[in-house]
C-alpha cells in the first residue's frame with residue numbers, strides 16, 4: 001500500500017467498505033507548527049468520538065447520513081518530528097483517494113495539512129478554487145523564518161494555485177503585510193462569513209471547490225478548543241448555514257482543522273466540528289446525486 005493508516009473509532013454512520021464509498025474521511029493529526037499551544041494531534045479522534053452525540057438525521061437538511069456511502073479510513077500515520085515527510089504522506093493518501101474516484105474529507109490536525117491536500121486535489125482539478133473559513137488570514141511569508149507553518153499555509157496554497165483562486169471569509173486577525181497580500185485574493189471578507197460567501201457563490205458555482213474550514217472562525221465562546229483562539233467570531237448557526245450553502249458547489253475536497261481537545265474540556269468544539277462534518281457530508285452527497 002502507498003499509505004499507512006491507523007484505525008480506531010469510525011465517524012458515525014461510516015460504512016465498512018472503502019471500495020463502495022463515494023466520499024472518504026481521513027484524519028491528518030499533524031501537531032508540529034502551531035504558534036501558540038499544542039494539542040491538535042488529538043483532533044481527529046475527538047471529532048469522531050463526539051460524532052456519536054449527534055443524530056444521523058439532519059433536521060435542517062431532511063437527510064440521513066446512513067444513506068450516504070462514505071468510509072472512514074482512519075488517520076494517516078505521521079512520523080513525529082518530520083513535518084515535510086508528514087506532509088508527503090498526507091498528500092499520498094489524498095492522491096490515492098482521488099485516484100480511486102472518491103472525494104476526500106480531511107480531519108486536522110493543524111491547518112498546515114491543507115497544503116498537501118490542496119496540492120493533491122489541484123493536480124486533478126486545474127481550475128480549482130479554495131474557500132477558506134478562518135479567523136486568521138494565514139498569509140504570512142514565513143513564521144519566525146520557517147516557510148511551512150499553520151500561520152503561512154494559505155500563502156503557500158496561493159503560491160502554487162495563484163492567489164486569485166483563494167477565497168477567504170470570516171478573517172479577523174492578520175498583520176499589515178498579510179493585508180497587503182490579501183488584496184490579491186479572489187475574495188477577502190472580514191469578520192462575517194455568510195454575506196461575503198453569498199456574493200461569491202456566482203463566481204464559484206462553475207468550478208471545482210476545495211473548502212478548508214478552520215474551526216477558530218467560530219467565536220471562542222462556542223469553540224474554545226482551538227490552538228489560537230481569536231475573540232469576536234461567527235456563531236455556530238452562521239457557520240452551519242455557510243456549510244449548507246457551500247454544499248451546492250462542486251466540492252472536490254473538504255477539511256475541518258485546528259480542533260484541539262487539550263483545551264476543549266466539555267468537547268463542544270469537537271462536537272461542533274462533528275456537526276459541521278455531518279452537514280458537509282450530507283450536502284456534498286446531495287450535489288453528487290448519491
Ligand SMILES: [Mn+2]
Nearest residue numbers: 135136214216
Ligand atoms: Mn485560524
